[in-house]
Amino acid sequence: MWFGILLFLGPLVLSLPQSSRTDPSPRGTTVTNDPSIFTLDPDFLITEIPQIREWFWTIEAATGAPDGYQRQMFTVNKMFPGPLIEANEGDTIWVHVTNKLDIGQTIHWHGMLQNGTQYNDGVPGFSQCPIPPGQTYTYQFTINNQYGTYWWHSHYANTLADGIVGGLIVHSVHDPLKLGQDFDEERIIYLSDWVHEQSQVIVADLLSGGYKGSVAPPPVDSVLINGQGRFNCSTVTDGTPCSDLPYPEIHVPSNKRIRFRIIHTGAHESFRLSIDNHQLLVVEADDCPVYGPTVNEIIIHPAQRYSFIVNTTSGSNGDAFWLRSNVALSCLGSKQPQAGLAVFRYVDDVISATTSEPTTEPWRLTRRDDLANATAPCVDMDQLYSLTPRVAEDAPTSVSQTNVLSSVFGTFSDVNGHAFSGFAMNGITYQNQINYPLLQQVEEGVPINSSLVANVAFDGIGGGDLIINNLDGFISHPYHLHGRPFFLVARGSGTMDAEGLSNVQVNTNNPLRRDTLLIPGGDWAVLRLLMDDPGVWPLHCHIGWHLAQGKLAAIVIQPDAIKKIDQPSAWLDLCKGTDQDAFGPA
Ligand SMILES: *[C@@H]1O[C@H](CO)[C@@H](O)[C@H](O)[C@H]1NC(C)=O
Ligand SMILES: *[C@@H]1O[C@H](CO)[C@@H](O)[C@H](O)[C@H]1NC(C)=O
Ligand SMILES: *[C@@H]1O[C@H](CO)[C@@H](O)[C@H](O)[C@H]1NC(C)=O
Ligand SMILES: *[C@@H]1O[C@H](CO)[C@@H](O)[C@H](O)[C@H]1NC(C)=O
Ligand SMILES: *[C@@H]1O[C@H](CO)[C@@H](O)[C@H](O)[C@H]1NC(C)=O
Ligand SMILES: [Cu+2]
Numbered sequence: 001m002w003f004g005i006l007l008f009l010g011p012l013v014l015s016l017p018q019s020s021r022t023d024p025s026p027r028g029t030t031v032t033n034d035p036s037i038f039t040l041d042p043d044f045l046i047t048e049i050p051q052i053r054e055w056f057w058t059i060e061a062a063t064g065a066p067d068g069y070q071r072q073m074f075t076v077n078k079m080f081p082g083p084l085i086e087a088n089e090g091d092t093i094w095v096h097v098t099n100k101l102d103i104g105q106t107i108h109w110h111g112m113l114q115n116g117t118q119y120n121d122g123v124p125g126f127s128q129c130p131i132p133p134g135q136t137y138t139y140q141f142t143i144n145n146q147y148g149t150y151w152w153h154s155h156y157a158n159t160l161a162d163g164i165v166g167g168l169i170v171h172s173v174h175d176p177l178k179l180g181q182d183f184d185e186e187r188i189i190y191l192s193d194w195v196h197e198q199s200q201v202i203v204a205d206l207l208s209g210g211y212k213g214s215v216a217p218p219p220v221d222s223v224l225i226n227g228q229g230r231f232n233c234s235t236v237t238d239g240t241p242c243s244d245l246p247y248p249e250i251h252v253p254s255n256k257r258i259r260f261r262i263i264h265t266g267a268h269e270s271f272r273l274s275i276d277n278h279q280l281l282v283v284e285a286d287d288c289p290v291y292g293p294t295v296n297e298i299i300i301h302p303a304q305r306y307s308f309i310v311n312t313t314s315g316s317n318g319d320a321f322w323l324r325s326n327v328a329l330s331c332l333g334s335k336q337p338q339a340g341l342a343v344f345r346y347v348d349d350v351i352s353a354t355t356s357e358p359t360t361e362p363w364r365l366t367r368r369d370d371l372a373n374a375t376a377p378c379v380d381m382d383q384l385y386s387l388t389p390r391v392a393e394d395a396p397t398s399v400s401q402t403n404v405l406s407s408v409f410g411t412f413s414d415v416n417g418h419a420f421s422g423f424a425m426n427g428i429t430y431q432n433q434i435n436y437p438l439l440q441q442v443e444e445g446v447p448i449n450s451s452l453v454a455n456v457a458f459d460g461i462g463g464g465d466l467i468i469n470n471l472d473g474f475i476s477h478p479y480h481l482h483g484r485p486f487f488l489v490a491r492g493s494g495t496m497d498a499e500g501l502s503n504v505q506v507n508t509n510n511p512l513r514r515d516t517l518l519i520p521g522g523d524w525a526v527l528r529l530l531m532d533d534p535g536v537w538p539l540h541c542h543i544g545w546h547l548a549q550g551k552l553a554a555i556v557i558q559p560d561a562i563k564k565i566d567q568p569s570a571w572l573d574l575c576k577g578t579d580q581d582a583f584g585p586a
Helices: 002-014 199-206 438-443 544-548 569-575
Strands: 052-064 071-076 085-088 092-099 107-110 136-142 148-154 165-171 185-194 222-225 249-252 257-264 271-275 280-285 288-291 298-300 305-311 320-327 341-346 399-413 419-425 454-458 463-470 477-481 486-493 516-519 523-530 535-541 552-557
Touching: 052 085, 085 092, 092 107, 107 136, 136 569, 148 257, 148 305, 165 185, 165 257, 185 249, 185 271, 199 419, 199 544, 222 320, 257 298, 271 280, 298 305, 399 454, 438 535, 463 477, 486 516, 516 523, 535 544
Parallel strands: 052 092, 085 165, 185 257, 249 341, 399 463, 454 552
Antiparallel strands: 052 071, 092 136, 107 148, 148 165, 185 222, 257 305, 271 298, 271 320, 280 288, 280 305, 320 341, 399 419, 463 523, 477 516, 477 535, 486 523, 535 552
16 A cells, blocks of 8 residues: 555655656656656756766556556556656767566667667567566667657557557767757657557457457557546446546746757557647658648658647736647548547746636648548648758669568468458568567578568668558558668559569659658558668568558668677577567567
8 A cells, every 4th residue: 555655655755856847747656757757957067078878667557547548568667658868969879667567578669770789679580689677687788870850669569559668769970960959849749559458468359360350459548648648437337447637737937948859759640740830840750850741730650759849928827729629530541539638737837827628629621632631631740731851861773682571461371370350561571480589590600581581682882772562552551760860862553573663753852761650551652761770671561450460571681790790698688588489579
């Protein structure tokens, strides 16, 4: 009893300095919602000499109720969202991860180059053996040649959907977006779709006939903004504890320029983010600073990030506006509307500011491709607006190799001959030989088994093209490439191949660079790659349920260069005594 109360009070006390700006109330019974991870420290010194930054994390099960409905979650340090990593370019990150779950775990550092530390990319069966229950593994990597908005999450099955997610922000003196010059304060907004069922139950069902009778991802129960949402407890009939919660609050001072870094930490839905009466100046896509449009609404797909700057000049102390994060209906098979709401409140003086709910109206969107319109096409931001990198970099004008990956929904067979509905790349549905990482196989000169994972190699010099065909006419997918960000040099509808591409006008003139791209159903895209980050990198759909259903391929870059990388002994220990022929979740 006392223990529970202490846990409840702990983060509240620690986070008092922030309490005037953000909602300090922890949600749920043991999982805490720590507001300090929503506001970046204005005193963080971005000019400090490179240093080691160290964290101690415990992955454990805990009871939480982010939307009021109590369930078991998986968390890091009982926090949801998890601890924020804030560092400078040049710093070395050490995270000691102890796994207290009864299943294996890994943590992936989404967007980190891991150039020289490929073995710490955190993908089980690709870059490491899982951290077994009860054991600790230390991830170490140095952040070079990159900065911006990143995040971290579990890459073991789809357990990120149970709560193992958090932000990773890298500052740099090279970042053209500067505090004081372009904006006055910096915040993070974490967006997730939330499902009350444990991810393992859903994945097991999806792979054996369907969850609640459908092979499509589960419908969402609520939308979480900064790890908080609302659920109608009167619909609960099985006695699960549930309490109706107030709307999450985001407090901002008036007359400031605020940079928000939005991170989509969810597992499935795409969101339309807007703030009533406020326009958003888009300045970053994933980790790429851009000259972007001023918009009423940002569309963000799973795993993507955007920064926008908003002027808090539409009101004064106490005025409140709705911040909306609604599911993009046009991207969603079921077309079931699901609204996410937070109160965007001007608070200059916490005593006199009102606490009433906003009465503002949403922006009236008039675009033909308005994503609120269930019959409009599902698209990515670059298809609607130009996003021009602020740090200009041209893509190579010629390539030495072109590879094609075509992905399609269908019925496939797992290694045990068991049929399931899911996805494949080039006809191969991913089967994870989880205790024999592909990185190690390539280092040992063992050819990747092409009946287990679709794989393409880039071993030439200069640039290479990866053509992705999304052959699912009705399903759009957010594709994520690990390792280095790609140049988006062309996209279109239909199917593309190497020969066809020679007749396509590609844009190599400072194209958008990012790590996660939506390819609408029936469309293709060309990712131009530089081969300066060798590795065996996953290319996969970031809808976690689709990944679990096999939608992943291996991109091998400069295999000879990887052979020169030595794994630390702690890494080798993770595989010791495991069954190399065992299969695990994707
Ligand atoms: C909550 O659910 C109950 C029971 O289904 C329904 O009658 C009520 O209208 C719902 N409330 C809201 C605010 O949607
Ligand atoms: C915010 O105000 C500045 C002038 O201070 C202006 O240049 C900018 O366009 C405004 N941004 C938005 C999103 O309205
Ligand atoms: C929805 O989009 C479709 C297709 O682009 C268009 O024909 C229709 O007019 C749109 N509906 C509304 C209400 O805007
Ligand atoms: C590749 O995997 C399949 C399926 O498990 C197996 O039957 C086959 O023997 C493997 N091939 C090699 C070369 O290991
Ligand atoms: C990766 O490291 C190599 C060797 O230090 C370097 O030449 C290359 O530019 C790095 N790649 C990136 C993307 O930083
Ligand atoms: Cu997908």
